[in-house]
Amino acid sequence: MPKIEVLTKTFYQNIGRTYTDEQLEEILPSAKAELDGKDEEAGILKIELNDTNRPDLWSSAGLVRQLRTYTGKKPLFYDFFSNADEEFEYGNRIIEVDPNLKDIRPYITAFAVTGKKIDDTVLKDIIQTQEKLCWNFGRKRRSIAMGVYRNDLISYPVKYTAADPDTTKFIPLLMDQELSLREINEQHPKGKEFGHIVSGFPLFPFLTDSEGQVLSFPPVINSAHIGAVQVDDSELFIELTGTVHKDLILAASIVACDFADAGFTILPVKVVYPYETEFGKEVVTPYYFQEPASAELAYINKLLGMELSPDEAVNALKRMGVFAIYDNGTIFATVPEYRNDFLHPVDIIEDVMIGHGMEKFAPVMLDSFTFGRLTGEEEFSRKVKDVMIGLGFQEMMYNYLGSRKDYITKMNVDGSEYIQIANPMTENYEFVRASIIPSMMQSESVSGNAVYPHAIFEVGKVAFLDDDDNSGSVTRNTLGFLSADSDVGFNQISSTVSAVMFYLNKEYTLKELDDPKFIPGRCAVIVSEGRQVGVFGEVHPAVLENWGIQMPSVVCEIDLDLLMKDG
Amino acid sequence: MEIDVKSLHPLEIKVLLHVKESEQITAKRIISELGYKLGQCNQAFSWLAAKELISESDRINRRQYELTELGKAFNKIGFPAERMFNLLKEYGSLSLPKIAEMLGLDKSDVGSAFGKLSKQGIFGMNAEKMAEIREKILPPDILAARELVMRAVQGPLEEEQLTEDEKKVLQGISKKRGAAGAPFRLAEREEIIYALTPAGTGISKILKEKNITGEELGAVTQDMLADGSWKDKSFRSYSLNSPPSRVLLGRRNPYGEYLQWVKDKLASLGFEEFDGPLVENEFWNGDALFMPQFHSARDIHDVYYVKNPSHAKEIDQPYLDQVAATHENGWDTGSRGWGYEFDRDFTRRQVMRSQGTVLSAKQLPKAKIPGKYFGIARCFRYDQVDATHGADFYQTEGIVLGEDVNLRTLLGLLKMFAEEVAGAEEVKYVPGYFPFTEPSIEVHIKHPVLGWFELGGSGIFRPEVTKALGVDVPVLAWGLGIDRMALMHLGLNDLRELFTPDIESVRMRRGK
Structure with a gap:
């Protein structure tokens, strides 16, 4: 969710009255906004905006606009919008678009502002608006990037071209030497951050004026000259480039309305495309495209x-x-x-x-009658939990994501049934657990100080690969339990398994099992109604050693979904 | 120190009753007069001293002769000389090597014992160079040593209680520093002498008044019940306040218990539970919820992608076509749609379920009308794990379908949750934003403990969601943030704790 900062004094001045924090909190919901904090010393309010479909609210001016009308003030009118039927005067302010941009970054919208000197507050607001719009609405500049320039230095028409990244050079903001576009992507901090958006193309977007003076390399960085806006400038040129024409025009409209609210005069700009767009080959912006x-x-x-x-x-x-x-x-x-x-x-x-x-709006109680009901799996799980508790086991609950090391390496298994995350944040959460056993081993490995005997269980989900399923994997409700003490062994856990199966009313037989996490000859497959529903046995000392566990442990895992199905 | 006479052990009681003020209390005395074993004596003294009922009045050094391992062995099988004597008594005469062999002794030991006793005229050598007995009994020094060993088995021999003769014998058969094996060792021990404190005297009086003797019965035994020996005896009172020992038991995880309580609550309010797989695809995780495939709204659900297999084989029809058309142009939903080309490859991409609303969407095609559903679903987010974010966590979500549901019944539903699930007294509704509901409402509640906070998000599903999934009536969708209440319930303030693997911390955890 975007968060913005507004200057308290200007904010209330523009709304037309002052509110206490409590009063403000009462009207902010009309903009789906909430007071996130304040900095009394700097005179700043921090406000969080929750509606991602209302980018117009992500600026001081936009929020003021909403709160003014909500509290009964007259809405402002904007008289500079061209539309399909009417073009506003754009003078010599024309942008010519290079045909090569069609597959690179095809759209640009622009306007100029005049009539007032840029002060510190306005400049801060522009920067904030640019950030919020391009980051949240413009998908981190991929679909919308915005540049602001000193209009009085520009000779129209402006040329939006596709330039050779190696031979095209200029001095970018924050640098004092010429760099090629490719060098900017490699060396400039903004290039490193945003260069990837265009680096795959043979030519890069490039913005100059009619005399070849550089405005910017969109969507990455402005030039250090025309693109360096300062306090006391009185005419600005604002352009937005991107890939989604409608979003781009909307973003330009939002910025234009903000400037108009701050008392600036908006000067339209005409964009001339060599290719067709949704709004024609020539579009004068700001442009009103919305349908009633x-x-x-x-x-x-x-x-x-x-x-x-x-x-x-x-x-x-x-x-x-x-x-x-x-x-x-x-x-x-x-x-x-x-x-x-x-x-x-x-x-x-x-x-x-x-x-x-x-x-x-007064709340009204629902009056329709419906049956409340738990899933069959939930009811079965509860039965299982009751039995486990009767057997003296403590219920545990675990995370379902883990590392290769814990789930696979330490268990001495090949992990071929494990679902892997393609974009893990860290290797600690790279796999979905396909078995409860590693979770219980982890418990044992961090609980050497807990009084023995240890008897723990979990009824939880596991997911593992299964070619037959549409998704290539299945999720199962599973029971796992572990006992650790100096005298645990196969016979003991076999008794526990027997008690569990008896009270769940399930017949079963045991089959030999070859599984490296268990001691050979001291582990078994549980077969019930012809299905292999689980395994149990003495954990192999090699696995205990991998986990740093110093206590003999026995462990069992049973697929409850398989078990609860009738033969 | 306040002493409850019930907290006294019989061993303590008997000592207190036995000794008088200003008398010396020593282990020796208690052993001989009360028949305690040394260990019982030490226990009684240390307990009484800790309660300040007796205190140390003096310390003396005691010299004691105690049995060595060899001495203990001699007690069992006899001294070598004694064993030779008995052997020869039985066989008449034997050669020394034969004796050594039969008794399992070193030849040199046999030789020296023979030599010593020959001098005293007990043994002699006959013409065939065979040893034989010349007297009927062993010499007094060996008999004395034998007797001392037998006495020492009961406990060390106090030097001051020995006669001069006994001392002499003992000195001959005690281990000297660096010397070879001997049956005795001379040990010096410091002994503490205690005396009753004024408090001890006081307690002793109380014991007498209450007629407590220390002979009261302790645990009821099977034997007692069988032979009736408990009759005509009184039972010792136990101290009510001595700390009970710890019991390890089987029990629920309190977080699981809380989730179960929520489930039961919702079921009791007429909701039917749903559930689903952990791995989802973009279709159900986002597209079916009318979240445009390339819109920033999806930024708030940063998801984990599944690597293997990366895409589901297919998406259920007709829902795929209907949802795709809805995104593109609104289809029959009354919407203008998002106006972009729906990517049918992307929609099959697999993700870890990132929001419980997925289950609500999947329930729509099969839902009853009217119908109420809920699920507590494990969800996964691409988030830095910290006290307020887990890599996986539970979301509680649900839907209500009905011809007559509307915004005001939604508010009623939220009010019911606030009161029934959160125990809130005050409820506040504010407009919210969710990509799949319009209107959207957040419900804030005044919790008796936590104060005002957001209990959940809700709204009426957009027709783009419901119609594309075959539902023509309004559908209320809601989600409750119950983890915050769960943490409070459990006295925790870190989400990571809910899934801790630490056994002890789960054992000690309980709900409010």
Whole structure:
């Protein structure tokens, strides 16, 4: 979840009044936000945003916008959005796109801002917005990357090209010498972080102006000259490149609205593509592409369990910053420029819910009658646990992920039935346990100080490879138990097995077993109703040694799913 | 120190009753007068001293003759000279080598014993160079030594109690430093002499008043019951407050017990339990829940991928086609969809189940209407393991299907959970966000101990989820964060502790 920091003073100034923390916590839910902390000294509020489909809320301006309308202030209007029918004046601000970018990083959107000097607060907000948008919404710059430049240094038209990574050179931010694009990927900290997004392509995205001055190497790094924005700059050029056109345009709209809210004038930019896009070959941005959304009032009321009047529904949406009208049983909503999260009428319903006020919804108890029931496996497990407890065993519960060392190497088995994790965070959690026995050995290995005798058991799940299954593996409910003491042995555990099977009402026979984790001749396969349901025996001293266990141990494992099935 | 007379052992009681104030209490005295064994004596003294009922009044050095291993052996089989005497008595005459062979003694020992006793006229050598007896009894010094050995078997011989003659004999047969084997060893021991303390005198009085003699019966034995010897005797009172010894028992893991309690609770509220495999595929883990395949919403579920096999063979139809179409264009769900090309290869990719909601989704095609379901599912996340994150953990989730369920019944459901499962007095609902529900609600509760916290997340499943899986009625989906309550219940503050392999810490753990 994105977390942002806002300057307390500016934040309240922009909302139009000051709130106590408690009051703020009451209205933040309207933005699915919560107060995460505050830094009194720096005058900062830390706020967590929970809705990953509302990137417009991930900035100080966006959050203020939501809270203003929710608390009854008039929504702001934005008069700089072009759409399919209408283009706003873009002057000479044109971006020309290289055809070679089509398969590399095909889209770019941009606009310029003017009319105000950039101060420290604005600059910090821009950087925060850029980070949150590109990281959370832009999938770590893969689908959206944003650059901000000094507009007064740019000679239009700007050229978005595909450049040779080895011969194209410029001085990037934070460096004082020219590097080739490939060198940037290898040497520059941002190159190391984001270079992989484009490094597989023969040509890299590259942004220059008409005189060949470098703006940036998207999505990696700006140039040290045009791309070095400072406090007191008064005109900025903002561009976003990426792979998902709609997301890109939405992100640009969000940033433009934020600048407009801060008092800047937005100057549109035209992008000229050599290839077709969803919005044509020429797109003037900021661009409004959203379709109107609608929901039947009856559906709204059915899902909310309410009987809202048309006015109540319309007003609720208004508090959410959504302009709506009611006509003939249906609420029609105009989607705000900075949002694109209305996929289904239910999305309108949620806004009605929040806008109407959660406190107005009284809980109602369910009145339908249903049967409560545990699974057969759960009921069988409980029977097993009762028997084990009667036999004096302590129930244990273990993690299901572990290391090759614990699950396989120390057990002296080949591990061919083990499911392996493809992207383990550490080798400690690289395998799914296919047997409970290693878990119990681990217990024994860390419990040498616990008073003996040790008698432990677990009823838990294991999963192992099985070609016959659609997923290539199966999960089973399993019983494992272990006894460790100076005088444990095969006969003792055989008696325990016998008691368990007797009270579970299962006949069984024993078969010889050849398994390196047991002492040969002192271990057995349990066969019940023609199926091999388990194994038990004296743990081989070589295995005990691997685990550093100094006490003789006997162990048993039984597949409960197999055992509970009727013959 | 406050002494409960019931906590006194009979060995202590008898000593206290036996001795008078200002009398010396020594082991020797108690052994002879009360018939204690030395070990019992020492026990009684150390217990009484610890309770400050007797205290040390003096220490003296005692010289004692005690049996060596050789001495103990002599007691059993006799001195060599004695054995030779008895042998010759039986056989008349034998050669010295023959004697050595028959008695299993060294020839030199036989030779020296023969020489010594010959001088005293007990043995002699006949014409055939055979040894024979000349007297009817052994010499007094050997008889005296024999008697001393027999006495010493009962306990060391105190030097001060010996006659001069006995001392002389003993000196002859005691082991000197560095000397060869002898039946006795002279040992010097420090002995402590005790006396009653004023408290001891007091307790002694109380014992007499209460008529406690130390002869009361201890444990009831089978013999006692058989022969009736318990009759007309009183039983010793046991101290109620002496620490009981530890019992190792079979028992549940308290966390498992808590989960079971939650399961029973949910079943009692009309929910039917579901379960499923640990390995899932992207289809059920995300796609079926309308989480777009390449959207940041999936970032919050960083999952573990399965290496072998990396992909499931197939995905159930018609759900694959319906879900794919829903992602692409909304299909028949009333949605516009996500508007991207659904990847049918990616959807087969296998992952470790990362959220319990998977089971809810899988239940939808086979669910009854009306229906209520729940599951407590082990889930896996790609997370740094610490006090608040486990590599695998339980999630408690479920669904409610019904023609008439809606937001307000959802709130009612949450209220029921808050009261029944969490014992909360106050409940607060706030809008939440989950990729698969709309509207989404978080429920916060005021827990009697933990204060305000988020009990769970919930919502009404998006029609993109339900319709694509063949369900046309609204479905309430909910999840409860019960681990926090479980930790509190168990007095823990680290999630990792829930799955500890440490036997002792599980043995000692209990629920509130």
